[in-house]
Amino acid sequence: MSGPDWANVADKSLADGSAGAPIVRVDNVSKWFGSLVAVSEVSFDVRPGITGLLGPNGAGKTTLLRMITGLAEVSQGEVTVFGGSPRTDPELYRRIGIMVEHEGSYDFLTGRRFVELAARLRKVADVTRAATTSIDRVNLADAADRPIKTYSRGMRQRIRLAATLVHEPELLILDEPLNGADPRQRIEFQELLLRLASEGRTILISSHVLEEVELLASRVLLVVNGKLAAEGDFHAIREALDDRPYQVRILCDRPRALAAGLIGLEAVDSVQLDDDTLIVLSSNVGALQASLAHSAADLGVRLTGVEPLDDSLESVFGYLVDR
Amino acid sequence: MTSIYFLSLRQLQSRWRIAALIGVAVVPLVPAIVSFAASDKPTALELDDTLINGLLASAILPIIALALATPVFGNELEDKTLANLTLTPLRRWQIVAPKLAAAVSVAIPLIALSALVSVFLAFEGAELSGGQRAAVATAIGLAIGALVYCAMFSWLGLVSRRALGVGLLYAFVWEGLFGTFVDGLKYLSVKQYALSIINALDPARFDGSDQTVIGVTTAAIGSSVVLVVFTWLTVRRLRRMDVP
Numbered sequence: 001m002s003g004p005d006w007a008n009v010a011d012k013s014l015a016d017g018s019a020g021a022p023i024v025r026v027d028n029v030s031k032w033f034g035s036l037v038a039v040s041e042v043s044f045d046v047r048p049g050i051t052g053l054l055g056p057n058g059a060g061k062t063t064l065l066r067m068i069t070g071l072a073e074v075s076q077g078e079v080t081v082f083g084g085s086p087r088t089d090p091e092l093y094r095r096i097g098i099m100v101e102h103e104g105s106y107d108f109l110t111g112r113r114f115v116e117l118a119a120r121l122r123k124v125a126d127v128t129r130a131a132t133t134s135i136d137r138v139n140l141a142d143a144a145d146r147p148i149k150t151y152s153r154g155m156r157q158r159i160r161l162a163a164t165l166v167h168e169p170e171l172l173i174l175d176e177p178l179n180g181a182d183p184r185q186r187i188e189f190q191e192l193l194l195r196l197a198s199e200g201r202t203i204l205i206s207s208h209v210l211e212e213v214e215l216l217a218s219r220v221l222l223v224v225n226g227k228l229a230a231e232g233d234f235h236a237i238r239e240a241l242d243d244r245p246y247q248v249r250i251l252c253d254r255p256r257a258l259a260a261g262l263i264g265l266e267a268v269d270s271v272q273l274d275d276d277t278l279i280v281l282s283s284n285v286g287a288l289q290a291s292l293a294h295s296a297a298d299l300g301v302r303l304t305g306v307e308p309l310d311d312s313l314e315s316v317f318g319y320l321v322d323r
Numbered sequence: 324m325t326s327i328y329f330l331s332l333r334q335l336q337s338r339w340r341i342a343a344l345i346g347v348a349v350v351p352l353v354p355a356i357v358s359f360a361a362s363d364k365p366t367a368l369e370l371d372d373t374l375i376n377g378l379l380a381s382a383i384l385p386i387i388a389l390a391l392a393t394p395v396f397g398n399e400l401e402d403k404t405l406a407n408l409t410l411t412p413l414r415r416w417q418i419v420a421p422k423l424a425a426a427v428s429v430a431i432p433l434i435a436l437s438a439l440v441s442v443f444l445a446f447e448g449a450e451l452s453g454g455q456r457a458a459v460a461t462a463i464g465l466a467i468g469a470l471v472y473c474a475m476f477s478w479l480g481l482v483s484r485r486a487l488g489v490g491l492l493y494a495f496v497w498e499g500l501f502g503t504f505v506d507g508l509k510y511l512s513v514k515q516y517a518l519s520i521i522n523a524l525d526p527a528r529f530d531g532s533d534q535t536v537i538g539v540t541t542a543a544i545g546s547s548v549v550l551v552v553f554t555w556l557t558v559r560r561l562r563r564m565d566v567p
Contacts, residue, residue, distance in 0.1 A: 066565070071406055
């Protein structure tokens with residue numbers, strides 16, 4: 001069985017409205033540390049909108065972002081941002097806002113002073129106003145005049161985000177920005193990112209918390225073991241994984257009877273019965289949906305729930321890692 | 324650039340560091356005070372040998388410069404805050420220059436004040452004339468030495484996680500030990516540059532000294548070259564390194 005056609009997946013995504021000059025171009029980039037290859041021959045473009053850089057911990061996401069931002073030099077290949085390299089042309093940082101995962105902040109400064117410092121370093125004209133606006137954006141006005149050393153982890157993330165946004169960058173690069181955020185902050189953050197993207201900004205966000213990025217990103221880049229395993233629209237990628245059956249959990253009053261009835265259906269590859277839980281593996285979910293209700297009715301089984309088990313990025317990761 | 328200068332000054336102002344540096348800076352007052360109490364008063368050459376050369380130039384100067392210059396980048400690397408500066412539209416020299424200025428602007432007053440007070444008091448206590456001139460000459464020579472050392476140790480703080488240890492080895496083994504026994508090394512010693520400038524500003528004090536001191540022109544050129552080269556190396560390193 002042939003694998004998914006990743007090139008077509010990517011093309012589909014571009015055709016869906018993300019065409020135009022790339023803001024970020026990563027061309028055949030590798031990074032190694034001694035004999036350890038952290039990133040291997042990765043190529044992709046990032047265009048306006050939200051792009052999710054996804055992968056399990058240790059996949060090479062942060063290394064990739066560090067090369068894109070200019071914090072790390074590429075061992076091979078080329079990275080361009082707005083057509084240039086931030087490492088040789090720091091002026092590009094006027095257009096880029098970067099929030100690095102493990103970046104420290106100056107704990108002795110207050111949140112406001114920290115954001116004002118970021119504004120000054122980025123040569124913002126009205127520092128005070130820009131800092132106030134940015135702090136308001138991340139809902140940290142109440143704590144802005146407290147030293148950062150008194151902040152919780154979530155507050156530190158928010159003040160760093162305020163510093164990242166203070167110069168109104170066209171391109172935002174955010175590495176694991178939701179670490180330490182509570183559920184309410186996550187929702188606020190997601191709303192903020194969607195708002196920023198709707199203003200025409202380009203956002204590249206990395207995360208290993210997949211569900212939250214799935215809600216945000218119009219396009220995803222999947223990095224596994226230092227390689228780009230897939231890129232494009234998440235659902236297009238999922239559909240392209242047609243060599244792997246979907247798992248569907250079926251809740252009913254007589255799972256054994258239903259399992260016996262379903263096993264002969266063309267849409268069903270196999271069934272698993274674990275205690276009273278029926279899990280069906282199907283390569284044709286559409287056909288399964290169409291026939292499930294009829295089969296249950298014929299068997300006199302009452303269905304109480306049907307849940308896809310693997311329509312998440314987590315499952316895609318797992319599948320890609322296992323391949 | 325002023326933002327980075329004041330930020331760096333603030334970073335250097337940890338309580339323990341300031342206390343330790345003041346402690347180091349007052350050490351030369353001990354021989355100065357002793358010279359008041361001594362019945363056998365030291366000569367100018369003895370003061371030069373023990374206080375100016377032996378203590379101020381050989382120990383106080385490199386220790387204070389090391390303690391102030393290595394953290395300007397070293398602490399940023401350790402705290403992972405350097406990215407806050409490098410991910411900005413600033414040219415790398417615009418980051419290096421204010422950081423070096425911050426280290427120098429604390430190091431020079433400390434060292435110069437320590438030299439001024441201790442040398443003047445020592446000459447007064449020893450009932451010697453020319454104490455004012457010797458104190459001013461020592462303060463100026465050591466201030467120039469502090470500038471050069473700070474450039475060197477700022478670079479060291481950027482390239483080595485053990486900058487303090489390496490800097491101490493350089494100051495005490497290379498300059499202190501080898502520099503004393505291998506005559507040619509005087510031309511590659513910041514301490515010798517400082518001593519030569521002191522000598523040029525107060526030549527009478529060295530009358531009768533058996534020390535061989537390099538010429539002041541050589542010292543001025545050497546100081547300038549070391550200052551420029553290590554500042555350039557710091558800028559270059561900052562441009563090429565992977566910032567944590």
